[in-house]
Amino acid sequence: MSVTPADHPPLRRAVALAAEARTHGDPPFGSLLAAPDGTVLAEERNTTLTDRDITAHPELKLARWAARHLDPATAARTTLYTSCEPCPMCAAALLRSGVGRIVFALSGEQLLDIRPAGGRPPVPQDGPALTAEVRAVVEPYYR
Numbered sequence: 191m192s193v194t195p196a197d198h199p200p201l202r203r204a205v206a207l208a209a210e211a212r213t214h215g216d217p218p219f220g221s222l223l224a225a226p227d228g229t230v231l232a233e234e235r236n237t238t239l240t241d242r243d244i245t246a247h248p249e250l251k252l253a254r255w256a257a258r259h260l261d262p263a264t265a266a267r268t269t270l271y272t273s274c275e276p277c278p279m280c281a282a283a284l285l286r287s288g289v290g291r292i293v294f295a296l297s298g299e300q301l302l303d304i305r306p307a308g309g310r311p312p313v314p315q316d317g318p319a320l321t322a323e324v325r326a327v328v329e330p331y332y333r
Contacts, residue, residue: 197293200224200271203233205295207248208273211235221248221272223256223289231260231268248272249280253287266290274301 193201200222207220214237222233232255234248249272256265265288275298276284284292 191291193293196228197269197271200228200230200269201293201295203230204271204273207233207235211237211248214240216240219248219273221252221270223252224269224271226267226269231255245279247277247280249276250283253280253283253289256287256289260288262288269293274298 204220204222207222208218209220211220212218214235216236216239219236220234223231225231232252234251234255236248237246238244249270252270256268260268268289269291270284270289270293272292272294274296275294276292277298
């Protein structure tokens with residue numbers, strides 16, 4: 191499915207929410223979750239700085255909202271409109287929430303073109319280790 195003219199009004203609202211975030215001193219990102227008929231179910235803006243919460247991305251807040259308030263069949267029919275393509279953290283949460291579609295205005299690649307350089311280096315990761323021990327705890331959950 192591709193972006194249609196019907197997607198433009200809610201996408202513009204997501205951009206307006208991004209502007210609101212910026213006005214409040216937060217990074218300029220905003221999102222809303224819409225029902226199939228276009229009714230706005232919930233909307234959020236970035237509050238990572240004002241809340242001092244590195245996870246306070248609007249997409250993640252809406253993924254949590256959807257998981258708490260919508261049954262899987264309803265969630266699958268929703269569309270998340272967002273000012274920028276979700277980061278990996280938010281994309282994973284949205285997948286788990288069951289949201290059916292994501293429409294974004296600015297791609298992650300486009301964001302990298304306009305965002306100042308100087309990101310954080312990756313956190314080193316080591317593993318796997320103690321595989322048999324952790325498998326004994328995790329595997330029964332999925333069986």
